[in-house]
Amino acid sequence: MTLPYAEVIGDPIAQSKSPIIHKHWLSALGLQGDYRHAHVTAQALPAYIAARRQDENWRGCNVTMPHKQTVMPLLDALDPLAEQVGAVNTVVRGKDGRLTGYNTDARGSFEPLLPYLVDLPRRIVLLGNGGAARAILAALTGAGQSVTLAARNTEKARALADELAPDAAVTDLARFAQPGVGDVDLLINASPLGMVGNPPLAFDLTHLSEQAVVFDIVTAPLETRLLQAACAAGLVTIDGLAMLIEQAVMAFALFFGELPPRDDGDAALRALLTA
Incomplete structure (x- = not known):
């Protein structure tokens, strides 16, 4: 008997910890099913989606870089939140073969931050302009937070801000490599910088206040240089597993x-996950 299964797709994909999460939950619940990696390049994405659409045992997939936006035109429907965010990280196959895109990153990023958003206002700086940054920006602005968006490509960042948060400030990420004035209370790295196979993130901690919280969504490595430096400075840190687990909760239920x-x-x- 072929088991129902879901998987995570991306390029690269070997570093993903999602199979560990979903297999753990499947085992704990005693459910018959499987969850896998699938290396899918940008060129292969349309063929992958077309093939999986015909597989009755395929429940869907989680979507990682660089496909969170390019997968959208290949689907039949979008959940309202995914449509608002403009990025999909979860694709679900219906029994009729129709594919629906969801975004669980917004919840995944917001839940770990809730305990630290009580004492407002805070100055929040979000690094990145990709699919994860889109979801986080939408979640924060939807909760009434003001955000400064910092990216290497400021034109792309400005377009993102204009779409989701017109009042957001936009700045060049390079400015944070220089000394700052300690006015950032919440820093979120939603870029791939610092992840295995990517350039390091250059960020001078003098930009952070003494009460700052540092959230890095990178999971490979889990203890990024940014988190190590912030921890050594006595700051509160949130690692990438917090978001990864939270976003997986809804995806697991959908699958x-x-x-x-x-x-x-x-x-x-x-x-x-840390063994």
Whole structure:
């Protein structure tokens, strides 16, 4: 018997920890199913989607860089949040073969930040202008937060801000490599900088206030240089697993029809992910 399965696609993809998460939850619930990696290049994406659409055992896929926007025209429908954000990180196949795109990154990024958004206002700086940055920007601005968007490509960042947060300030990421004045209370790295196979992130910690929270969504490595430096400076840090696990909760329910077990606060899952 062929098991129902889902997978995560991207280029590169070997670093993804999503199979560990979903297989752990499948096992904990005693569900029959599987979750895999699939290396899909930009050129191969249309053929991949067309082939999986015909596979009745395929429940869908999570979508990572660089496909979160380019996958959208290949789908039949978009969830309202995915349409608003303009990026898809979860594709679900219906029984009729129709494919619907969702965005679970917005929830995944916002949930870990909730405890730190109580004492407002805060100065928030978001690094990046890709699919994950889009979701985070939408989540923050939807909650009434003001955000400064910093990216290497300021024209692309300005277009993103104009689309989702017209009042957001936009600046060149390079300015944060120079000394600052300690006025940033929440820093979120939603760029690939610092991830295995990508250039390092140059960020001078003097931009951060003494109460700053530093959130890096990179998961490979989990302890990025940014998080290591922030921790050494005594700042509160949030690693990429926080967002990865939170965004996977909704995706798992969409794929397999049940919410995952989280009674232990994800302790067992985190142990697996950091082993």
